[in-house]
Amino acid sequence: MDTLLIERQGDVERWTLNDPASRNALSDAMVLALYEASLRAQADATLRIVVLGGAGGAFCAGGSLGRFAVAIGQPLAPGAHDPLVDANRAFGDALHALTALPQLLVAVVDGAAMGGGLGLVCCADRVLATRRSAFAAPEVTLGLPPAQIAPYVWRRLGDAAARRCLLSGTRYAAEEAQALGLVDAVVEEQALENALQAVLTQARAAAPAAVAVTKRLLQRLQAPLPDLRDEAALALAAALRGPEAAAGLQAFARREPPPWGQTAGGAGA
Template sequence: MKERLLKHRDGAIVRWTLNDPAHRNALDLDLVEELIAACTDAGADSTLRFIVLSGSGGAFCSGGNVAGFTEAIGRPWDEGHPDPLIAQSKRFGDLLHALSALPQVLIAAVEGPAVAGGLGLVCCADFVIAAPDAVFATPEVTLGIAPAQIAPFVWRRLGDAAARRLLLQGRKLNAIEAELLGLVDQVSEDLAVSVNALIDRLSRAAPGAVALTKRLLGELAGHAVLDVREPAARAFVASLRSPEAHEGLAAFMSKRPPRWAR
């Protein structure tokens, strides 16, 4: 079976590569669990200083793999029983929190699409370096779905006004636009060279001091990510099971505007 998460260790650096190019490295529950486990291992490794997250096949991550949600779209759940999709959505929230809590420096190296949940992964990184062909998008609301789990992380990365412009419009940004917005730190023709140069500069900082500084930044009232995993999961699932999601995804598949579009 093909490895979905490639891990390559080189001294104090580990490179995690999402490896499902046929689906543009979309996240399903198994891949989410692999990433959470990798975060747990990294958090306990005092010899590790840098984590580089990327995707294979010219794509970073196209978001959640909707195949597991197909039967739920537009279909209400019997409120007498727990909705299993809520736990799945919360697990993605667990991943975002785990990435943000890493004591090491996390660098996202982005080629191609970083969409929806993939953009959420980007917003967990300390530094983001993008290739010129990188595309960043939050199309969820145009499909009738709330981008609930990623919203706090986009908000922390960009601030309230820019997060609203991105999330409420379902905007798509190229690499330069993302850099101007503050989503991307550097646009580079050669990701590998730029990532290595960044690591060289960051290596001058003591790892213990970096970990403590990251923890302090995470605790600042204006910087902290509020733990809204439960309400975010409920909002996501409620929107996914709504008639709007059914219409939005049907319109997308038919390449037509949804009924609510003017």
């Protein structure tokens, strides 16, 4: 199964995260496909717009631990190279490549955009969402840092809103995400395609080379983001092997509050 479906429609490509059974969680294969598609698109002068969405009633559930699940809570052997670092750095590379697209990037969110999925949304130039969509960076509630996505969430939301989002794991409904500035427009599910077509029509009024130059200038106008990809990958790998992640993810699987979410008497806070 292709984890990223790519459909060309004239000067538009639709990229669809395609693993509905996992709510389109970011597997290694999906991350690599996003990265390679972004590099190819950067060199395609005939492509004007990229539309990123998810299959099966979800946008993206976040990172998939997959084959690394056995490493959770397990210290790394002295001197060993940690494969968790490489996997997370690869996701950082995909985010970096998406942000560097010279084309207009439109995220179409129908359903949950969690963790890494929120990071993908924050790379977009325009974001459409249905009313049933929800957004969160729940990593800290699981004992993990939202390491690779933090710079992109910070740039999209600004410092204060990014801190509220990243340091609390708060879940935002579509209208709340619009108020934050994360989402540009919220529509009913059945109106999503019409809303997207309206965005595409408006986008075609802008010359593609001018759009590419403007995106580059806007990135330079903002305070340059430090390249945290290596540091973020190391931080997440260390957290996954630590005790908080083991306790947090175990509690999540059991639908129980994590140890730090309990009162002294043991009841959930």
